[in-house]
Amino acid sequence: MITERLQKLRESMKNKGISAYIIPSADFHQSEYVGDYFKCRQFISGFTGSAGTVVVTLEEAGLWTDGRYFIQAEEQLKDSTIKLFKMGEQGVETVEQYLNRVLKDGDTLAFDGRVLNAKEGYGYEKEYSDKNINIVYEYDLIDELWADRPSMSKDKAFLLDVKYAGESIQDKLTKVRAIMKKQNATMHILNSLYDIAWLLNIRGNDINNTPVVLSTAVITLDKVYYFVDEEKLNDEIKAEFNKIGIEVRNYFEIYDFVKTIQKDEVVLLDGTTVNYKLYRNIPSNVSIIDAPNPTFIFKAIKNEVELKNIRECHIKDGIAMTKFMYWLKTNIGKIKITEISASDKLEQLRRSDKDCFDLSFPTISGxxxxxxxxxxxxxxxxxxxxxxxxxxxVDSGGQYYTGTTDITRTYILGDITEEQKLHYTSVLRGMIRLSKAKFLYGCRGLNLDILARGPLWDLGIDYKCGTGHGIGFVSNVHEGPNGFRWKIVPERNDSCILEEGMVTTNEPGVYIEGSHGIRIENELICQRGPKVGLDQFMEFETITFAPIDLDGVNPEYMDKSEIVWLNNYHKEVFDKISPYLNEDEVEWLKQYTRAI
Structure with missing residues (x-):
């Protein structure tokens, strides 16, 4: 099937004189996860991971993806004729290096300009400006092949009440306009769905597990134009928008709208989220400031109302996780349980809480x-x-009206080897060491990552991903600009200074191909610690509460401070979660939160 699709794509490329065609994993807004309509890379390759880029030439094809997906990609690309390029590995070409090698004088490079961001598009333009290579961005070639392509989402949007969001739309617009004035901008094009959701307190269901609405916003100093399918907006949203002065326009009208921008305007936009076609449609005589969206940092630093709600939703999530662990531990070997039925049971427990309206990503049950x-x-x-x-x-999470959660636990179902216990305890030690961190203000995740990775590096083991990522508020489960990573990965944009109010995951792991995988994940809120002279210290508050399976822990591998932390953590888990359990669950929880 994949080889047939590639053949048809190449026929279309030949007819249009195209030498290489780029197919990224993106929608018109550069979202990390995308709706079914936008899964073109999956359609042409068969690879189902969330991140990756396919390049097809008339002779060959390649998929570029990161370390999270190497094993999966190798399996899914079998017999597809598509070569896997392992991003970040020594000696592996980047997409750009590959194109520079295969494109010849007079060739044409093509892509759909709506699914490539402006920064990438202009990068190719600049790269080939002095070479005889054409850039074409008008063609969605996959649409021509995809006969039963799903339609775009028509799901309804809803307003997130201020009692959850903590700030009104008007207050948020005031903050954004203050930054615009500071940068001498008169207009701001906002194309990131997550940032629009935060700014307008609007949520939807246009991407599975990510409550956003397909839309673009243009903010001036006195008006907002909102480009969206109006059928998604209920009367409450329309009334609120009218009150604030938000004018609703058709979703696709944005491309013609930007053509009419006057030359005296100064436009602020983020070239990593505004797509290339949108950028190219702005008249060349208009001044553009390409800089991060002001909303990017605003939404990453949670306000006090958001933090209160986040703590509350983690108790709800912890109840579901604890009940799941009890069910799993007491039923294994007695009833048939599969990877999928276990995942379904956890989803059922989460959704039994009225505030949980979705999962935050498809559950990983391995x-x-x-x-x-x-x-x-x-x-x-x-x-x-x-x-x-x-x-x-089991790596899972929920979307609650009070927040977004992400938690991983690895459960011991029976006998494991001593090596696996060493790996399990080392992952736990790394998670604990990062949780306990005290650091000076100004540190980034880069400075702290070694705390989590250190116990594993001591064993000569590494994991091919970051240690943690920011989390949105009733939004995307992966949010920048905060994170933990041992090196800068520019496209991830997760290496900022850690600010008070940022929420970040802490999830070291071990992944031994063909044998086992272990990950333990909690979420942390960055907080101010004591100030000593001129030095402002920072620390973390752990907000995830669910038992860590003691059956995998060998205390002989831990130092005293790590054992004290684990015992104190489990006491908190018992105190916070046990009031919501039945008698049998409470008695069981006493055993799994006991001091070691």
């Missing part, structure tokens, strides 16, 4: 060697039945 694939997705064909042996890794 047993034994499946857990070595960081973003494994069980299918009816691939799923394992769980036995009283080995380990089950």
């Amino acid at each position: 047993y034994k060697e499946h857990a070595a694939m960081m973003h494994y997705s069980a299918t009816k064909e691939s799923e394992y039945e769980l036995k009283q042996e080995g380990m089950l890794l």
Whole structure:
């Protein structure tokens, strides 16, 4: 099937004189996850991971993806004729290096300019400006091949009440306009769905598990133009927007709207989220400031109302996770449980809370060697039945009206090897060490990552991903600009100074291909610690509360301070979660939160 699609794509390329065609994993807004309509890269390659770029030439094709997906991609690309390029690995060409090698004088490079960001598009323009290589961005070639392509979402939007968001739309607009004035901008084009959701307190269901609305906003110093499918807006939203002076326009009208921008305007936009076609449609005599959206940092630093709600939703999430662990531990070997049925049980427990309206991403439920694939997705064909042996890794989260959660636990279902206990305890030690960090204001995740990775590096083990990422508020589960990573990865944009109010995950892991995978993940709020002279110290508050499976822990590998932290953490878990459990669950929880 994939080879047939590639053949048809190449025929279309030949007809249009195209030598190489780029197919990224993106929608018109550079979202990390995309709706079904936008899964063109998956359609042409068969690779289902969330991140990756396919390049097709008339002779060959390649997929570029990162370390989270190496194992999965190798499996899914079998017999596709598409070569895997492991991003970041030594000696592996980047997309740009590959194109520079294969494109010849007179060739044409093409892509759909709506799914490539402006920065990338202009990068190719600049690269080939002094070479005889043409850039074409008008063609959506996959649309011509995809006969049963899903339609764009028509789901309704809803307003997020100020009692959850903590700030009104008007207050947020005032903050954005203050930054615009500071930068001498008269107009701001906002194309990131997450930033629009935060700014306008609007949420939707246009991307699975990410409550956003397909839209673009243009903010002037006295008006807002909102480009969206108006059928998605209920009367409450329209009334609120009218009150503030937000004018609703058709979703696709934005491309013609920007053509009419007058030359005396100064436009602020972020070239990593505004798509290339939109950027190219702005008249060349208009001044452009290409800089991060002001909303980017505003939404990353949670306000006190958001933080109060986030803490509340983590108790709800912890109840579901604890009940799930009880169910799993007491039923393994007694009833049939599979990777999928375990995932379904956890979703049922989450959704039993009225505030949980969705998952925050598809649950990763990986047993034994499946857990070595960081973003494994069980299918009816691939799923394992769980036995009283080995380990089950469950990475999951919920979308609540009070916040977005992300938690991973690795459960011991029976006998494991001493090496696996060493790996499990080392992952736990790394998670604890980062949780306990005291650091000076001005530090970035880069400065602290070694705390989590250190116990594993001591064993000669690394994991091919960051240690943690920011989390949105009733929004995307992966949010910049905060994160933990040992080196700068520019496209991830997660290496900022850690500010008070930022929420970041803490999730070191071990992934042994063909054997096992282990990850333990909590969320942290960055807080001010004591000030000593001129030195402002910072620290973390752990806000995830669910048992860490003591059956995998060997205390002999831990130091005293790590054991004290774990015992104190489990006491908090018991105190916070036990009031919501039945008698049998409470008695069980006493055992799994006991002091070691």
